[in-house]
Amino acid sequence: MEKERVLAFSDGVIAVIITVMVLELRPPHENTLEGLRHVAPVFFSYVLSFLYVAIYWNNHHHMMTTVERVNGGILWANMHLLFWLSLIPFTTAWIGEAGGGPWPLATYGFVLLMSGIAYYVLQTLLVREHGEGHLLKQAIGDDWKGKLSPLAYVIGIALSFVAPAVAHAIYLGMALIWLVPDRRIEKAVAEES
Numbered sequence: 001m002e003k004e005r006v007l008a009f010s011d012g013v014i015a016v017i018i019t020v021m022v023l024e025l026r027p028p029h030e031n032t033l034e035g036l037r038h039v040a041p042v043f044f045s046y047v048l049s050f051l052y053v054a055i056y057w058n059n060h061h062h063m064m065t066t067v068e069r070v071n072g073g074i075l076w077a078n079m080h081l082l083f084w085l086s087l088i089p090f091t092t093a094w095i096g097e098a099g100g101g102p103w104p105l106a107t108y109g110f111v112l113l114m115s116g117i118a119y120y121v122l123q124t125l126l127v128r129e130h131g132e133g134h135l136l137k138q139a140i141g142d143d144w145k146g147k148l149s150p151l152a153y154v155i156g157i158a159l160s161f162v163a164p165a166v167a168h169a170i171y172l173g174m175a176l177i178w179l180v181p182d183r184r185i186e187k188a189v190a191e192e193s
Contacts, residue, residue, distance in 0.1 A: 042096030
C-alpha cells in the first residue's frame with residue numbers, strides 16, 4: 001500500500017479527534033468572569049489534549065515522510081496508534097467534567113502511555129521494514145524523549161491517586177518537552193536530498 005493512503009487516513013482520523021474534543025467545549029452560562037472559572041477545567045483539559053494530538057500528528061507526519069512503503073503490520077500498528085489517540089477526547093471530557101479526579105486523571109495518563117507505546121511500535125516496524133541503515137533509524141538516534149515519556153506517564157498514573165496536581169504537572173511537562181521542535185527527521189531528510 002502507498003504511504004499516502006496511510007497519511008490521508010491518519011490525517012482524517014486526527015481531524016475527527018480534534019473536532020470531537022472541541023465539540024465538548026461549552027460556553028459558560030453566565031456572562032461573567034466567574035462563569036469562565038466554572039468551565040476552566042474543561043478548557044484547560046482541551047488545551048492539553050489538543051497539544052498532545054497536535055504533537056502526535058506532527059511527529060507522525062515527519063516520520064511518514066521518510067517511509068517508502070508500508071505493509072500489513074505497519075497498517076495495523078498505525079491503526080493501534082489511532083485507536084489510543086481516539087480515546088483522548090473521552091478522557092479529556094472526563095477530566096474536565098470531574099475536575100481532574102484521580103480515576104479520570106489516571107485513565108488520561110494510561111491513554112497517553114498506550115499512545116506512546118503504540119507510536120513506538122509503529123516506529124519500530126517502520127525501521128524494521130526499511131532497515132537499520134534507513135534514514136528514519138538514523139534520524140531517531142538516541143530518542144531520549146521517547147524513553148522518558150512512558151516512565152513519566154507511569155509516574156503520573158500512580159501520582160493521580162496521591163498527588164493529582166503533580167500528575168497534571170507531569171502530563172503538562174511531557175507535552176511541553178515534546179512541543180519543543182525536534183528537527184532530527186527534517187535535518188536527515190534535508191541532508192539526504
